[in-house]
Amino acid sequence: MEKRVYTISETAQVFQVSTSFIRKLIYSGQIPVIKLGSRRLIPASAIEEILASSREVKN
Template sequence: MDDLVLTLDEAAERLRISRWILYTLIHSNQLKTIKIGRRRLVPVDSLVECIDSLKAVA
């Protein structure tokens, strides 16, 4: 089964960016996250949306 959500570290690794840049994307609402309990997770489809929106701007 493919992963539905990623931890912040996993998402940063998949995007090949630092955690600091990942947090910047989250705080600027370019990358959507969900919160389950105390954990913040990134849905895989949010990564695709983020990449698509960044490509549109470039």
């Protein structure tokens, strides 16, 4: 089964940035998040969109 959501830590690893940078992007509304109690989870679709848009900019 493919992952459908990522933690802030996992998202930071995907983009090779710090968790605090990911949190800034979340709080500024640039990355959508699912709130589950005190947890914040990033949908895999949001990560895929960001990666796809960065590929478009490079091409």
